[in-house]
Amino acid sequence: MTRVARRVLGILVPIASLMACGGGGGGGEPVGSPQAGPGPFGLISPSYGSQSAAVSPILRWKESSGARSYRVQIDDDPYFSNCEFEKGGLSSLSLAIPPGILTEDTAYYWRVFAVNDVGEILAGNAPFKFVPNLWARSFSPDVGSLVLQSCRPSTSGGSFVGGHHVVSREVLAVLVARLDANGAVEWIRSSGIPEGEGVDLTGVFPTADGGCVVAARRTVASGIRSILLARFAAGGAVAWQRSYTFAGSGVSTIGVRGLAETSDGALLVVGQHEGGAALLMKVKADGTSQWARIYGTGGRFNAVAETPEGGYLAAGEFFYVDPSTNLQLSYSWVVKTNAGGAVEWQKQYIPDRGILGRIVALEDGGCVVAGWYAKGSSFGDCLVRLDSSGEFQWGRGIGAWNTPGFRSLARAQDGGFLVFGSINTDSSYLLRTNAEGDADWGQRIRMSEAGLLTQARTVSEAPDGGLFLGATGSGRWQVMRIDRDGSLPGVSTPLDIGVQPLYWSPIPTTATTELWSVSEEILTATWGGDLVVTKHDDVP
Numbered sequence: 001m002t003r004v005a006r007r008v009l010g011i012l013v014p015i016a017s018l019m020a021c022g023g024g025g026g027g028g029e030p031v032g033s034p035q036a037g038p039g040p041f042g043l044i045s046p047s048y049g050s051q052s053a054a055v056s057p058i059l060r061w062k063e064s065s066g067a068r069s070y071r072v073q074i075d076d077d078p079y080f081s082n083c084e085f086e087k088g089g090l091s092s093l094s095l096a097i098p099p100g101i102l103t104e105d106t107a108y109y110w111r112v113f114a115v116n117d118v119g120e121i122l123a124g125n126a127p128f129k130f131v132p133n134l135w136a137r138s139f140s141p142d143v144g145s146l147v148l149q150s151c152r153p154s155t156s157g158g159s160f161v162g163g164h165h166v167v168s169r170e171v172l173a174v175l176v177a178r179l180d181a182n183g184a185v186e187w188i189r190s191s192g193i194p195e196g197e198g199v200d201l202t203g204v205f206p207t208a209d210g211g212c213v214v215a216a217r218r219t220v221a222s223g224i225r226s227i228l229l230a231r232f233a234a235g236g237a238v239a240w241q242r243s244y245t246f247a248g249s250g251v252s253t254i255g256v257r258g259l260a261e262t263s264d265g266a267l268l269v270v271g272q273h274e275g276g277a278a279l280l281m282k283v284k285a286d287g288t289s290q291w292a293r294i295y296g297t298g299g300r301f302n303a304v305a306e307t308p309e310g311g312y313l314a315a316g317e318f319f320y321v322d323p324s325t326n327l328q329l330s331y332s333w334v335v336k337t338n339a340g341g342a343v344e345w346q347k348q349y350i351p352d353r354g355i356l357g358r359i360v361a362l363e364d365g366g367c368v369v370a371g372w373y374a375k376g377s378s379f380g381d382c383l384v385r386l387d388s389s390g391e392f393q394w395g396r397g398i399g400a401w402n403t404p405g406f407r408s409l410a411r412a413q414d415g416g417f418l419v420f421g422s423i424n425t426d427s428s429y430l431l432r433t434n435a436e437g438d439a440d441w442g443q444r445i446r447m448s449e450a451g452l453l454t455q456a457r458t459v460s461e462a463p464d465g466g467l468f469l470g471a472t473g474s475g476r477w478q479v480m481r482i483d484r485d486g487s488l489p490g491v492s493t494p495l496d497i498g499v500q501p502l503y504w505s506p507i508p509t510t511a512t513t514e515l516w517s518v519s520e521e522i523l524t525a526t527w528g529g530d531l532v533v534t535k536h537d538d539v540p
Contacts, residue, residue: 038114038121039065046110046130046464052157052181053130054466055102055483058413060094061123064114071113071120074102078109078127088115096465099485104132134466136447136491137183139477141165144172148477150203151458151470152212156234157181159468160212161479162204165190174201176214178236183479187236196220199228203458205259210234213267215259218243227256227269229287240287258303263310266290270314272300278333280304280314280341293341299333302371305361310339315356315369318348332356332504334369334390347390349504354382358409360417364388368411368437370419372404373397373502381406381421382502383437395502396437399429407456413465416440420459420469428456428471430486431497442497443486445469447478450490454478 041064046053059072071088072095073080085101102108111126140146144167151161158180165173177188193199198219205213211233218228230241256271265285273279277294278301284290295301298319305313314337317330332354335346354373361367365388373382379402385393398419399405405421405428412418415435422428427446433439446454453473460468467486471478482488 036066037119038067038116040121040124041067041112041114042125043110043112043123043128046128048125048128048130050128050130050157050181050464051133052462052466052481053132053464054462055104055132055134055487056097056099056465056485057102057130057132058094058096058465058484059110059112061112063093064121066116067114068116069114071115072110073112074108074110076106076108078129080109080111080127084108096484099483099487102132104134107131130464133182134481134483134488135183136450136478136480136482136488137179138447138450138452138474139185139479140475143167145475146175146472146477148457148470148472148479149201150205151460151468151479152204152206153460153462153468154178154206154212154234155208155210157462158186159470159479160204160206161470161477162201162214163472163477164201171198171200174199174214174216176204176212176230176232178212178234179479181481183481189232189236189238191230200255202256203259205261207231207261208265211239213259213261215256215269217255217271225255225274227271227281229259229267229269229283231287242287244281244283244289244292255300257301257316260304260306262306268304268306268312270301270304270316276319278314278316278335280312280335280337282341291341293337295335295343295346296333299330301335302355302357303359303369305359305367307336307361307365308363309365311344312337312339312341313359313361313367315359315367315371317355329353330355332369332371332373332384334359334367334386336390345390349384349392355404357406360409360411366393368409368417370406370409370417372406374404378402379404381419383409383417383419383433384502384504385437392504394437395504396433397498397500397502398431399423399498405429405456408458408460410460412461418459418461418467420445420456422456425455426453426473428454429495429497430456430459430467430469430492431499432486433499437499439497439499441486442495443492444495445471445480445492447471447480447491452476452478 041062044060070090073083074085075083109127112123113120148163162176164171173190175190178186199216201216214230216228219225226243226245228243231239258270260268267283269281271279273294276298278299281292282290301314301316303315314335318333331348336344356369356371359369370383381398384395408420410418417433419431430443454471455473458470465484467482469480
């Protein structure tokens with residue numbers, strides 16, 4: 001018998017002398033052209049000690065030079081005496097574990113071998129330990145109700161949550177909280193609203209330094225509105241807070257709708273100006289304003305993203321008046337600018353009326369946008385791919401319930417897309433598509449075992465492939481950590497979501513831009529101490 005060697009902890013040893021979990025390496029398709037044994041490499045994720053891995057996680061590891069293939073093993077025993085799962089002959093640097101293999105709240109160990117014709121080498125940092133952990137939490141105050149506006153993953157595996165505290169239909173405070181990987185509150189901050197003023201929170205946006213930025217619209221007693229931004233450090237301390245008004249304008253802005261962090265650490269803010277034009281503003285990392293521009297004569301931006309070359313894509317709606325009915329309607333609208341906010345191209349899309357609520361920039365300079373559309377008396381949500389010039393590539397109409405319910409869009413790690421929206425007042429839908437917009441699966445989302453109504457707000461993917469959902473309903477925040485296939489007992493049930501081809505026709509037009517100066521003032525309301533919040537473990 002030919003003796004092939006395996007390297008363990010840097011030592012090449014014969015495969016025949018070290019067999020575990022019942023298997024040899026297996027060749028598979030060649031990854032490289034070996035001249036010697038495979039080179040050293042390491043595991044990436046789920047990281048060692050992870051307490052928030054999905055039940056069907058995506059395992060990822062680094063490349064081994066000279067490897068022809070890789071072999072993965074998972075076991076609940078660190079010595080891998082009887083593997084729960086094993087697969088060899090892998091040519092990629094990742095593996096999605098199929099559903100039904102692992103169970104929640106069980107500690108698992110995983111390792112990878114790099115293989116070629118000369119021998120095998122074990123990943124130098126193997127094994128890694130992780131614990132699948134899925135959960136659903138609802139949060140309510142002692143008095144009144146909570147309305148969730150945003151839930152997004154933090155860099156530490158937990159999430160940031162933001163919304164309003166409402167009593168007798170009056171917003172008493174704006175809240176932002178950080179949850180850990182198990183859904184427990186690490187910290188929560190509330191900002192009281194001075195009498196006669198109002199604050200309408202748009203969302204909480206994680207930043208690369210582990211903190212977050214809160215964006216909101218502020219209205220003072222005189223009726224003047226401004227954009228409010230507050231930046232929090234990872235530990236909950238307020239780094240800075242500012243409200244932004246526009247020189248020469250009595251009422252500065254109708255609303256702030258979206259925010260994104262740029263590669264240089266700055267912040268992009270979009271919304272609508274008082275005059276009815278769409279607004280795009282850039283703010284430095286320390287809160288100092290850089291520039292602000294308005295676009296068009298009637299419309300608003302709801303989302304913004306940075307492109308690979310450093311420009312920006314803004315998506316929203318362009319208003320027009322239907323001459324037959326004299327009603328104001330809207331076209332879906334996308335604008336591409338350079339790094340200074342100057343328009344490179346912009347397009348409105350017909351014949352379908354619609355509103356774009358989210359945008360994802362792609363590596364080729366194109367984008368995927370999502371929102372809702374109307375065609376005649378029919379309504380639905382949509383997912384549309386545009387190229388780097390704004391030309392239509394493909395489109396998908398979503399849902400058969402004839403009502404616009406879209407709320408959130410996220411890109412999955414494998415290039416697919418996640419769409420989250422409301423079906424009606426008591427439940428929501430979650431759709432997973434491939435990179436071409438074709439449906440992979442659908443789920444109805446409702447915390448039914450807790451007796452709660454569930455209206456969609458945000459969806460995002462965690463680094464291990466699991467999903468974070470934020471929803472509101474029954475006077476509570478609802479935050480869920482579900483598996484990558486959308487499953488969580490007591491929360492999700494399979495749903496056949498109708499996805500049909502959808503075609504858009506772009507009409508190029510010329511957007512007008514006008515540069516406005518920005519004045520700043522420190523917000524008088526202070527982010528105070530903790531609000532008493534009760535956690536309910538009604539759903540496992």
